[in-house]
Amino acid sequence: MDSLLHYFTGPDLRLADGALLRAPVTAYRSMGRLNAAGTNAVLVLHGYTTGPSMLDAGANVAEGSWADLVGPGKPIDTDRYFVVCPNMIGSCYGSTGPASIDPDSGAPYGIAFPSLTLTDIVAAQKALLDALGVTRLAAVTGPSFGAYQSFQWALQFPDFVERVVAAVGAPWHPGAPGAAEAILADLAADPGWAAWCAGEMHAMFAKLTAMRTATLTRYGVDAELADRIPDPAARASEVALLAREWAAGFDPMSLVVLMRAAEAFDLRAQIDAMRAPVLYVLSRSDEVFSPALARKVAQLPGTERWSYVELDSDKGHFASGADAALWAETLRRFMDTAPDAWTPTGFDMEMAA
Numbered sequence: 001m002d003s004l005l006h007y008f009t010g011p012d013l014r015l016a017d018g019a020l021l022r023a024p025v026t027a028y029r030s031m032g033r034l035n036a037a038g039t040n041a042v043l044v045l046h047g048y049t050t051g052p053s054m055l056d057a058g059a060n061v062a063e064g065s066w067a068d069l070v071g072p073g074k075p076i077d078t079d080r081y082f083v084v085c086p087n088m089i090g091s092c093y094g095s096t097g098p099a100s101i102d103p104d105s106g107a108p109y110g111i112a113f114p115s116l117t118l119t120d121i122v123a124a125q126k127a128l129l130d131a132l133g134v135t136r137l138a139a140v141t142g143p144s145f146g147a148y149q150s151f152q153w154a155l156q157f158p159d160f161v162e163r164v165v166a167a168v169g170a171p172w173h174p175g176a177p178g179a180a181e182a183i184l185a186d187l188a189a190d191p192g193w194a195a196w197c198a199g200e201m202h203a204m205f206a207k208l209t210a211m212r213t214a215t216l217t218r219y220g221v222d223a224e225l226a227d228r229i230p231d232p233a234a235r236a237s238e239v240a241l242l243a244r245e246w247a248a249g250f251d252p253m254s255l256v257v258l259m260r261a262a263e264a265f266d267l268r269a270q271i272d273a274m275r276a277p278v279l280y281v282l283s284r285s286d287e288v289f290s291p292a293l294a295r296k297v298a299q300l301p302g303t304e305r306w307s308y309v310e311l312d313s314d315k316g317h318f319a320s321g322a323d324a325a326l327w328a329e330t331l332r333r334f335m336d337t338a339p340d341a342w343t344p345t346g347f348d349m350e351m352a353a
Contacts, residue, residue, distance in 0.1 A: 004029050005094050010127040019114040022103050026128045027094025028086035032078035038135035042076055044085040045142030045149040048258055051093030052085040060242050062219050063143035064321025075332040081138060089124045090116045090257045098253030111253060116261045118152040141165035143320045148265050155267060158275045162339050167281040167320035168289050172266040180259035187252050208247035218287060220316020272302035277342045279334045281327055283311045283319035298347040308346030
């Protein structure tokens, strides 16, 4: 278990589908200090298969470590801001998820874990911030699934959020429908599934390793590692190591629960109600959230108030962290400028046409 994590047990959470999640635990990291007014907090939110380790240099996270963006003297400056990085509920890095013990049965939730939405995930985070004494967020930020959460925050608690920084993501899930059930069917077809359901937590290790290898490859891991590991065979060995490391600690049902939440996520009809300025960042080479999305986003009412940055990076979905230098100064200016004084840039008239 991560020795840097803190644990908050919240009140029972009534989920969007009516189910009750009893005493959900949110694991989180924090950096910096909260001011007396509770107004200098920044929420940093992680991706689909990662957790608060995204704050560590060299972390094994599929969106690239944000260690170059968050810390003392960095664009999200922990000498000024109180940074909170929670593990979202439904995940498996300390927060309540499918691997957690169901208080009603005394056994892990497993496949019986209730369905979640982004509204549920954000509601659990709001309970944490209330308990910490946060009265306003200077910014809510994150890559990929963290971008989903950032957008959800800005609409669910519009008076609480001053800025939004959303990287390698979108205000809706652009993937084809049915992915969550396809993932579940793929997992259930594995020979280790029955043993995993019976409580053998490592029975799905080989399957998860293979899945992780495929994901890292699609996300652009080869380009992300190329500067540090020039030899292709050595890079392949490193990818295998990264995949095994992840597979040893990730719960397979979290893949299903969080993908179900992702597939239900779509804020396009509500974007015009967003009050906070948005810094929206995509990567030229990202196959998951392609820059082609920017044209679609630019056509949504309200996004003319957004700022758009396209990273000229070969590092795919890793780019927001792995090529942090390409946008760090823009992020710094965004954080240093009063929200009502920020001038939107990037979505030109030709793109919006």
